[in-house]
Amino acid sequence: MTTIVDKCSPEAYIRELFEKNGPDRDDFDDIMELIDKVSADDVEPFRELMNGILNPATIIGFSFTKPFGYNGDFFIIEKIYQQYVNPDPRYRKWDEFFHRLPAAIAVINRKKLAVDMLHKLNRNAGGEPRHVLILGSGPVTEVFEYFTETEGNNLYFDLIDLDQRAIDYAKSKHRANLSYLNFQNKNVIRHVPDKKYDLLWSAGLFDYFKDKHFVFLLKRYYEFVAEGGEMVIGNFNVENPSRKIMEVLGDWFLYHRSEEELLGFARQADIPEDCTSVIREPLGINLFLYVAKK
Numbered sequence: 001m002t003t004i005v006d007k008c009s010p011e012a013y014i015r016e017l018f019e020k021n022g023p024d025r026d027d028f029d030d031i032m033e034l035i036d037k038v039s040a041d042d043v044e045p046f047r048e049l050m051n052g053i054l055n056p057a058t059i060i061g062f063s064f065t066k067p068f069g070y071n072g073d074f075f076i077i078e079k080i081y082q083q084y085v086n087p088d089p090r091y092r093k094w095d096e097f098f099h100r101l102p103a104a105i106a107v108i109n110r111k112k113l114a115v116d117m118l119h120k121l122n123r124n125a126g127g128e129p130r131h132v133l134i135l136g137s138g139p140v141t142e143v144f145e146y147f148t149e150t151e152g153n154n155l156y157f158d159l160i161d162l163d164q165r166a167i168d169y170a171k172s173k174h175r176a177n178l179s180y181l182n183f184q185n186k187n188v189i190r191h192v193p194d195k196k197y198d199l200l201w202s203a204g205l206f207d208y209f210k211d212k213h214f215v216f217l218l219k220r221y222y223e224f225v226a227e228g229g230e231m232v233i234g235n236f237n238v239e240n241p242s243r244k245i246m247e248v249l250g251d252w253f254l255y256h257r258s259e260e261e262l263l264g265f266a267r268q269a270d271i272p273e274d275c276t277s278v279i280r281e282p283l284g285i286n287l288f289l290y291v292a293k294k
């Protein structure tokens with residue numbers, strides 16, 4: 001089938017998009033198709049064409065320019081959660097396009113998965129305190145939503161993040177619940193917990209780590225999961241239809257991993273096989289290594 005992208009040059013097509021201040025809904029598939037065709041040699045010229053939005057005013061440009069020094073900072077994740085759209089007409093449609101990317105939807109889905117797990121842990125607590133550790137806690141939005149929906153909380157959170165700006169932001173957002181939250185500005189690689197946890201959750205973090213670090217951290221933190229407790233570690237799936245756009249326009253590179261790879265890491269970390277499985281959010285783009293410690 002011949003599409004609009006085949007009918008005109010990429011330059012002409014992108015120029016047209018900019019002339020109308022960004023893509024409309026019916027352009028989304030064509031842009032994705034165009035970006036999927038960008039070869040390694042064409043990445044820089046393509047970025048030149050897209051230069052008008054590769055600045056912090058758009059979400060994808062925020063990723064590209066990395067004002068906080070790295071991709072996947074708390075601020076961009078929060079923009080995804082809040083479905084933030086820059087009201088400036090030069091950028092609005094591009095942000096709307098970003099929020100329709102399957103990967104962005106998967107990030108919102110994974111937050112819901114976390115909120116559901118927190119509710120379940122609280123429901124089953126029987127009035128006893130339960131301890132939760134979150135690695136790479138970022139904006140702490142899943143905990144925020146959990147508190148918004150909860151009366152009678154039994155959960156106490158240790159929240160570890162390397163970026164003090166993330167902690168300051170999360171603290172300001174969580175003023176009402178600070179007595180349940182213990183923020184620690186630390187690197188998860190160096191951090192050694194001083195207690196065992198009923199739930200250890202991490203999303204948007206392990207996909208930045210090499211395999212050997214992934215396994216090292218699994219082994220370390222499994223020690224600090226209480227008997228009967230759970231550990232849930234998120235990672236982008238190798239099947240991610242938004243991978244190319246994240247890499248080409250967002251300069252956002254992650255270690256994408258399959259279910260088999262995640263289970264293999266658990267084996268390498270000496271976690272018993274009958275404790276492990278892989279769960280996924282509804283789009284299957286974010287996988288989670290799930291460990292139920294016996």
Ligand SMILES: C[S@@+](CC[C@H](N)C(=O)[O-])C[C@H]1O[C@@H](n2cnc3c(N)ncnc32)[C@H](O)[C@@H]1O
Pocket residue numbers: 072073074077135136137138139140141160161162163166186187188189202203204205
């Ligand atoms: C993509 S965000 C995910 C935030 C949150 N988990 C979520 O899913 O909404 C990753 C967070 O991990 C933090 N981070 C990255 N590397 C870290 C490390 N080595 N130790 C602790 N935190 C780290 C970043 O500062 C950032 O806030």
